Amino acid sequence: ESPIAFLQEEQYLAKINRIEINSNTTLSEAEVRDIVAGNVDLPSDILARLSADNYRNLQIVKEIREAVFSRRDSTLVFATSIDHAFVLKFLLQKEGITSECVLGETPSHIRRQAILDFKAGDLPVLLNYNVLTTGFDAPNLGTLVIARPTTSVILYSQMLGRALRGPEMGGRNLTNTVVDLVDNEGRFGNEHGAFNYFLKYFNT
Numbered sequence: 553e554s555p556i557a558f559l560q561e562e563q564y565l566a567k568i569n570r571i572e573i574n575s576n577t578t579l580s581e582a583e584v585r586d587i588v589a590g591n592v593d594l595p596s597d598i599l600a601r602l603s604a605d606n607y608r609n610l611q612i613v614k615e616i617r618e619a620v621f622s623r624r625d626s627t628l629v630f631a632t633s634i635d636h637a638f639v640l641k642f643l644l645q646k647e648g649i650t651s652e653c654v655l656g657e658t659p660s661h662i663r664r665q666a667i668l669d670f671k672a673g674d675l676p677v678l679l680n681y682n683v684l685t686t687g688f689d690a691p692n693l694g695t696l697v698i699a700r701p702t703t704s705v706i707l708y709s710q711m712l713g714r715a716l717r718g719p720e721m722g723g724r725n726l727t728n729t730v731v732d733l734v735d736n737e738g739r740f741g742n743e744h745g746a747f748n749y750f751l752k753y754f755n756t
Contacts, residue, residue, distance in 0.1 A: 603636035625694025651677035685710040697731040
């Protein structure tokens with residue numbers, strides 16, 4: 553019934569173990585109307601609020617700690633903002649977890665080295681904001697954290713796609729873990745829902 557389910561069974565795509573975190577974010581009625589209508593992506597003030605949310609950040613760090621120490625997963629994180637990436641890096645450092653930030657403003661040689669270290673398994677956590685959504689392949693990736701809320705199904709699908717590479721496509725795992733914030737999950741459901749959003753275009 554689902555092309556994605558078929559490709560997962562054939563091991564071209566990895567299956568997804570989804571872990572949800574409820575951000576407990578409260579939006580105004582006007583913000584909800586604009587977002588539901590698709591008029592805007594999440595406003596900068598909401599992103600700033602999420603970036604500074606202590607409960608949300610502690611839950612994210614808890615899941616990263618579980619990924620690194622319990623599952624020994626290479627972990628890719630889509631941060632809420634540039635500032636959020638640095639906040640997470642600081643919190644992870646306090647937990648004894650090495651991480652690097654890859655941002656639009658990161659010098660190319662530093663970005664390149666961080667990506668190489670991550671792919672080699674020498675860097676357990678790679679944090680990024682608006683950089684690694686496309687053109688980035690990391691076969692060793694085991695856990696993906698989507699802390700970047702968006703109303704764009706395209707951006708969401710691009711982020712989710714980093715965890716979908718199966719063994720027949722060079723990935724190492726039959727199943728990867730996706731830690732997904734409810735502010736993302738509530739709109740798009742899961743990897744099947746993100747794919748099905750485009751079916752009306754594929755069938756024309």
